[in-house]
Amino acid sequence: MNTATSELLTVPEVMERLKVGRSKVYDLIRTRRLASLKVDGCRRIPDAAVRDFIRNQMGEAA
Structure with a gap:
């Protein structure tokens, strides 16, 4: 897998990765807790956004 492809999930x-269901991912996107973009109508989430989300969740749990 090349770098450009692996950056968008x-x-x-x-x-x-998050071990959650489809509706939870869309809920996180809808509430802007997880950044995303649309590529020709297809929803894509930057790998960095997932890492940031996990890091933020870890910070809130501490």
Whole structure:
């Protein structure tokens, strides 16, 4: 997998990484807790946004 492709994740890939369901991922996007963009109508989430979300969650839990 090349770097450009690995930087943008699909919703199923984010579901797997966060171990949550599809509706939860879309809820996080809707509430702007997880940044995303649309590429020709397809929702994509930057890998960095997922890492930031996890880091923020860890900070809130501490």
